[in-house]
Amino acid sequence: MVSELINANPIVYEKKERRARSMPTAVEEYAVEAIDQQEVFDILSLQLFWITFTPTVEHCSMATIIGLCLRVKLSRSLPSRYKVDIRVAPGSHASESAVNKQLNDKERVAAALENPNLVDMVDECLAPSYN
Structure with a gap:
């Protein structure tokens, strides 16, 4: 049995260099929209951090996995x-609403991380890429 290449002449693109992007903290995001300094102080005392992400398509089946990866990365970093x-x-x-509920329910997240x-x-997903 001879194995044949699916695409004998593939187009090989040069790998683009990734730009390092720093994620703004919740305080920085909120401070931009804050009406007065008291609101900023309230957020500082609560120590909130929130992330809003946009899935690739409206029916993205990986939205919960992406959100779980974000949650785990933040929990390991903060x-x-x-x-x-x-x-x-x-x-x-x-x-x-179902995705948001699943991503912010402690019991569901804990159960997912037992799998x-x-x-x-x-x-x-979170492993560094050095290539």
Whole structure:
């Protein structure tokens, strides 16, 4: 049995260099929209951190996995005193409320992180790429 290439003449593109982007903190995001300094002080005392992301398509089946990866990365990076809120952008997913509920329910997140297959997938997504 002879194995044949699916695409004998593939187009090989040069890998683009990734730009390092710093993520603004919740305080920085909120401070831009804050009406007065008292609101900024209230947010500082609460130690909130929220992320809104946009899935690739309206019916993206990976939206919960992407959100779980974001949650795990933030929980590994931030001190435990921070409250993290992960949401899909309004109107960007067909099951927006269900995805948001799943991503912000402690019990559901804990159950997902007990699944070894999901943990492996999350770890693979968060592994640094040096190529």
